[in-house]
Amino acid sequence: MEFKIILDFLKKLKKNNNREWFTENKTKFVEAKDAFEPAVQKLIDEISKFDKSLADVQAKQCIYRIYRDIRFSKDKTPYKTNLGAVMGEGGRKSTKAFYYIQLEPGDNSFIAGGLYMPEADKLKKIRQEIDYNSDDLRKILNKKSFKDYFPELEGEKLKKAPKGYSPDDPNIELLKYKSYIVVHRFKDTQVVADDFGKNCVKIFKEMKPFNDFLNTAIS
Numbered sequence: 001m002e003f004k005i006i007l008d009f010l011k012k013l014k015k016n017n018n019r020e021w022f023t024e025n026k027t028k029f030v031e032a033k034d035a036f037e038p039a040v041q042k043l044i045d046e047i048s049k050f051d052k053s054l055a056d057v058q059a060k061q062c063i064y065r066i067y068r069d070i071r072f073s074k075d076k077t078p079y080k081t082n083l084g085a086v087m088g089e090g091g092r093k094s095t096k097a098f099y100y101i102q103l104e105p106g107d108n109s110f111i112a113g114g115l116y117m118p119e120a121d122k123l124k125k126i127r128q129e130i131d132y133n134s135d136d137l138r139k140i141l142n143k144k145s146f147k148d149y150f151p152e153l154e155g156e157k158l159k160k161a162p163k164g165y166s167p168d169d170p171n172i173e174l175l176k177y178k179s180y181i182v183v184h185r186f187k188d189t190q191v192v193a194d195d196f197g198k199n200c201v202k203i204f205k206e207m208k209p210f211n212d213f214l215n216t217a218i219s
Contacts, residue, residue: 003039005031006035007109010032010103012025017078032083033066043099043197043201053089054089057089061091062086063085082102083102084103087099096214096215097214099204107187109188111200112183114181114210115181125218127175129213145206146206149182150206153180155179184203
């Protein structure tokens, strides 16, 4: 029920993305926010049962603000039309592999995990770990239950081999990534279903070995 409240508000916001409407409907935003925070906390509590690094993480550390930074954007609409949360050690400021949820109407909701655009030194370490232990990563990525949720890695890739690696390297396509992210998308009907939270936890659990590989690389 809490997820329906969230999608309903965001659907209306998408049609009325202006400060006047938002101000007039602030109570609806508060309702959506008040539904999202405990839902995120419940996910954190469940994830922490198999990933102890989230044991002390609080939802309020994880949730992004709905207000857009429009200073350098051509799009001047003031509000995001989604609610998102990074669930990782340190919340949304996590420097390690994370679990992510984003709710957005129009069948645009998804959960994700991994590392998005890591700093150069971390990216170098990840590539080195792939170079040394590609079999371990391939085993994770090719596991049937993993591929059922995450058919492939997502994110921007280099056009050429990264510095220090041969274009003929057998792992070159894995080494070209600038981010190491997996994504699973949901339709609105799945988001408002009673078992949505439970399904998210199951998928996040399948994601954990991928996050572990990345965290080992950058530690």
